[in-house]
Amino acid sequence: MNLRQLEIFSAVMRYHTTIAAAEALSMSQSAVSNAIKHVESQLGFQLFERVSNRLVPTEEAKILLEEAEPLFLHQQAVNQRAADLRAGRIGRIRIAATAELSESILPAVMAQFMNQHPNVYLSLDTRPLNSVLDAVESGLADVGFGMEAHERHGLTLRPIADLTTVCVCQRTSDLASLPFITPNDLRGHKLIAPQMSNGIGVIIAEAFSKAAAPYMPAVEVRFLNVAARLVQENWGVAILDEMTVSSGRYDDLAIRHMQPKMRLSLSAMLPRQRIPSRLSSAFIAMFQNQTHRVLSELQTRIGVSSGS
Incomplete structure (x- = not known):
């Protein structure tokens, strides 16, 4: 037939x-x-x-x-x-991203992109990092975004920005009076931290080890935006990435840089065997520009807050 x-x-x-x-x-x-x-x-x-x-x-x-x-x-x-x-409804972009980015920067980037490309279909799938990598590698997503993504044979990682970690605590905490926070400053505080299966958790643990400070999280979480929410509920203090705290949801908390700095890589992920569409490339460029703008504003905000 x-x-x-x-x-x-x-x-x-x-x-x-x-x-x-x-x-x-x-x-x-x-x-x-x-x-x-x-x-x-x-x-x-x-x-x-x-x-x-x-x-x-x-x-x-x-x-x-x-x-x-x-x-x-x-x-x-x-x-x-x-x-x-x-x-005239030309094109689509299927995005996969971790929860931290889906809550912080992606809503603004998507809104800006849709204003400039009203006839393009956008979808956002929020997943754990490994699942984001799987989605892009298998073709379920056109582009992925995440922090500390690891190399895979079927993926190309496109660097977006180098991030650093910050400490968030209640404004009434004694930590809020410090210009920056070291691992040893966190002795005696209940630490909310990412799970060790998360690459960021490994980086934090290694920084504590190098500073000869005990690393004993009271609570471990999969997503860093959950850690920030727990700090708001006065469960303890947390070490987060800059993008998470930039969402505006945690303005009631004190934010301080960590010393020594813990570097985190923010990347876009693309399928290695497929040339990205012009729309995908345009979205990534917009994401990168928005990231740099947000980081600049955050640096000013933390600087003013630390000096107050």
């Missing part, structure tokens, strides 16, 4: 008469009837029983339709894409 025969077969299955199927397909009734007879002759079995001027599908016909359904869905997707192109 070729695609046209499948289309005719599907229409007859849907409408149960050759007349209705012919109207739906803009064909003559005789052409539809002849096509069905030809297919039945090719297959060697009957597809429909003629009952009271209606065509009742046989069990074999039902099985064939079930097998053909994915082809029709794909055809519909192609037709929809053609309709989008005709209407």
